[in-house]
Amino acid sequence: xxxxxxxxxxxxxxxxxxxxxxxxxxxxxxxxxxxxxxxxxxxxxxxxxxxxxxxxxxxxxxxxxxxxxxxxxxxxxxxxxxxxxxxxxxxxxxxxxxxxxxxxxxxxxxxxxxxxxxxxxxxxxxxxxxxxxxxxxxxxxxxxxxxxxxxxxxxxxxxxxxxxxxxxxxxxxxxxxxxxxxxxxxxxxxxxxxxxxxxxxxxxxxxxxxxxxxxxxxxxxxxxxxxxxxxxxxxxxxxxxxxxxxxxxxxxxxxxxxxxxxxxxxxxxxxxxxxxxxxxxxxxxxxxxxxxxxxxxxxxxxxx
Amino acid sequence: xxxxxxxxxxxxxxxxxxxxxxxxxxxxxxxxxxxxxxxxxxxxxxxxxxxxxxxxxxxxxxxxxxxxxxxxxxxxxxxxxxxxxxxxxxxxxxxxxxxxxxxxxxxxxxxxxxxxxxxxxxxxxxxxxxxxxxxxxxxxxxxxxxxxxxxxxxxxxxxxxxxxxxxxxxxxxxxxxxxxxxxxxxxxxxxxxxxxxxxxxxxxxxxxxxxxxxxxxxxxxxxxxxxxxxxxxxxxxxxxxxxxxxxxxxxxxxxxxxxxxxxxxxxxxxxx
Numbered sequence: 417x418x419x420x421x422x423x424x425x426x427x428x429x430x431x432x433x434x435x436x437x438x439x440x441x442x443x444x445x446x447x448x449x450x451x452x453x454x455x456x457x458x459x460x461x462x463x464x465x466x467x468x469x470x471x472x473x474x475x476x477x478x479x480x481x482x483x484x485x486x487x488x489x490x491x492x493x494x495x496x497x498x499x500x501x502x503x504x505x506x507x508x509x510x511x512x513x514x515x516x517x518x519x520x521x522x523x524x525x526x527x528x529x530x531x532x533x534x535x536x537x538x539x540x541x542x543x544x545x546x547x548x549x550x551x552x553x554x555x556x557x558x559x560x561x562x563x564x565x566x567x568x569x570x571x572x573x574x575x576x577x578x579x580x581x582x583x584x585x586x587x588x589x590x591x592x593x594x595x596x597x598x599x600x601x602x603x604x605x606x607x608x609x610x611x612x613x614x615x616x617x618x619x620x621x622x623x624x625x626x627x628x629x630x631x632x633x634x635x636x637x638x639x640x641x642x643x644x645x646x647x648x649x650x651x652x653x654x655x656x657x658x659x660x661x662x663x664x665x666x667x668x669x670x671x672x673x674x675x676x677x678x679x680x681x682x683x684x685x686x687x688x689x690x691x692x693x694x695x696x697x698x699x700x701x702x703x704x705x706x707x708x709x710x711x712x713x714x715x716x717x718x719x720x
Numbered sequence: 721x722x723x724x725x726x727x728x729x730x731x732x733x734x735x736x737x738x739x740x741x742x743x744x745x746x747x748x749x750x751x752x753x754x755x756x757x758x759x760x761x762x763x764x765x766x767x768x769x770x771x772x773x774x775x776x777x778x779x780x781x782x783x784x785x786x787x788x789x790x791x792x793x794x795x796x797x798x799x800x801x802x803x804x805x806x807x808x809x810x811x812x813x814x815x816x817x818x819x820x821x822x823x824x825x826x827x828x829x830x831x832x833x834x835x836x837x838x839x840x841x842x843x844x845x846x847x848x849x850x851x852x853x854x855x856x857x858x859x860x861x862x863x864x865x866x867x868x869x870x871x872x873x874x875x876x877x878x879x880x881x882x883x884x885x886x887x888x889x890x891x892x893x894x895x896x897x898x899x900x901x902x903x904x905x906x907x908x909x910x911x912x913x914x915x916x917x918x919x920x921x922x923x924x925x926x927x928x929x930x931x932x933x934x935x936x937x938x939x940x941x942x943x944x945x946x947x948x949x950x951x952x953x954x955x956x957x958x959x960x961x962x963x964x965x966x967x968x969x970x971x972x973x974x975x976x977x978x979x980x981x982x983x984x985x986x987x988x989x990x991x992x
Contacts (some may be wrong), residue, residue, distance in 0.1 A: 465991070468838070471991060472990060490841050492842035493838075498839040502835060504835070506733070506737065521726055523725065547809040
C-alpha cells in the first residue's frame with residue numbers, strides 16, 4: 417500500500433500481563449479522515465503512542481509515510497501534526513512564546529500560521545498557558561498540531577473541552593486538510609463527531625479492533641437517547657412495539673427510550689400525541705458498544 | 721544539523737525554566753560563603769580555637785574532611801577547605817544537580833511535557849544530552865560564583881588562598897555535583913519518577929560521603945573509599961595542592977559514563 421500514509425500490521429503492546437493493544441491493523445490514506453472509536457481504556461491512546469514512538473510495541477509494525485515509526489521516528493514526527501490532551505505544557509510561557517518555540521523545531525516560521533489559527537479559534541496568544549481554561553489549552557494544542565501544515569495528522573481526542581461551535585470549526589479544519597491531501601487519523605468516543613468528520617471508522621474494544629466501518633453504515637446503526645414529555649399518560653407497550661426502539665421507561669407523563677436507525681416510525685407514533693417537550697441526544701459510544709458488541713469482547717462493560 | 725538544533729532549543733528552554741531556582745541557589749551559596757569569610761578574622765591565628773578544634777572527636781573531624789585538614793583549620797587554606805570545599809559545597813552541588821536532573825527528565829515525564837517535546841522532530845539522544853548539559857552548566861555556574869566571591873573578597877579579610885587552589889577545589893565540587901545530576905537523569909530514565917530519581921542520586925551522594933569520611937576511622941572501610949565519589953572530589957586537598965589529576969579524571973569518566981547510560985536507557989523508555 418505505497419500510498420497509505422499510516423499503516424500498521426499486527427501492532428501489539430502488552431504492559432506486563434495487561435494488553436494495551438492487540439494485533440491492530442490500520443490503513444489511513446492521504447486525503448482520508450479515519451476515526452478511531454472506542455470506549456475509554458480500549459487501546460486508542462496506546463496505539464497512537466506507538467505511532468509517535470512514545471512507547472515501544474511488543475510486536476508488529478507501524479509506518480507513517482513509508483517510514484518506520486520506531487527506527488525513523490524523528491523523520492516521522494517531522495511529518496506529523498500531533499495532539500493529545502495528555503500533553504503537558506510549560507505553564508509560565510505565553511501561548512505565543514510556547515507555539516513559537518515549538519515551531520522552531522521544524523525550522524519553520526510559523527508566526528503567520530499561528531496568528532491565523534489563533535484568530536480562527538479565538539485564542540488570546542498573549543495569555544500565559546497556565547492561566548488558560550481547558551478549552552483554551554485545547555486550542556493551543558490544535559494550533560500546535562496544525563500550524564506547520566503536516567502531511568499526516570494524529571489527533572487523540574482533539575475536541576475535548578471545546579464548545580459545540582468550536583467543534584464545528586475543528587471539523588471544517590479537518591475537512592480542509594483532507595481536501596489538501598493530508599491524512600487525518602483521529603480518536604474519539606463520541607459517535608456524532610466521528611460521523612460528521614470522518615470517511616471511515618475503526619472501532620476498538622478491549623485492545624482489539626472489532627470493526628472497520630464506513631461512516632454511512634455506522635450512521636444507520638447509531639443510537640439516540642430520546643425523552644418525550646406528553647400530555648396524558650403514555651403506555652410503555654405502545655412504544656416498545658416500534659422498530660428500532662429499546663430500553664423504554666415511562667415516568668408519569670414522560671417517556672424515555674433509546675432509538676437506533678430511522679426515527680420515522682417513532683415520530684409518526686409521537687405525532688399522534690400532543691408533545692410538550694422532546695429531547696434527542698446522541699448516545700455515548702460506550703453505551704452503543706454495550707448494545708452492539710456485547711458478544712465480541714470479554715462480556716459486559718463492567719471491566720475497563 | 722537537525723539533531724543539534726533541537727537539542728539547542730531544549731537546552732535553552734530548560735536553562736530559562738530553571739532561572740528562578742538557580743538564582744535562589746546562587747544567592748544562598750553566596751550568603752553562606754560571605755558568612756564564612758566574615759567569621760574568618762576572629763578565628764585567624766586564634767590559639768584557643770585551634771586548641772578546641774584539635775580536641776574535636778575523630779568522627780567529627782572525619783566528616784569535615786579528615787583530621788589532617790581539620791588540624792590546619794586556623795590557616796587560610798585549611799579554614800576554607802574545611803568550611804566550604806571538604807563537604808559543604810560538594811554536597812550542596814549534589815543536591816542542586818540531583819534536583820535539576822530529576823525534574824528535567826523524570827519530572828517532565830510525569831507531567832506530560834516530555835510528550836510535548838518528543839512529539840517534535842528531535843531525537844531522544846539530543847534531548848537527554850541537552851538536559852545533561854544544562855545540569856552541568858548550572859552546577860559550574862554556582863560553583864564559579866562561590867569561587868569568585870572568595871577570590872575577590874577573601875583578601876579583604878586577610879584570607880588569601882589564591883585563585884588556582886580555589887578553582888581546583890571548585891572543579892572537584894562541580895564534578896561531584898555533575899556526577900549526581902547524571903545519576904538523577906539515569907534513575908529518571910529508568911523509573912520515570914522524579915522523587916525516585918532525586919532520592920537515588922542523593923542516597924548515592926550521602927552514602928559516598930559517609931563512606932569517604934568513615935574510611936578514615938574504620939580501617940576495614942579504607943580499601944572501599946575509592947568507590948566513593950566524594951573521596952575523589954576532596955582527597956588530595958585541592959585548595960592547597962591544586963588539581964589531583966587522577967581523581968578528577970576518575971570523576972569525569974564517571975560523569976560521562978552515567979550520562980551515556982542515561983541516553984541508552986532513555987532511548988528504550990516508555991513515556992507516561
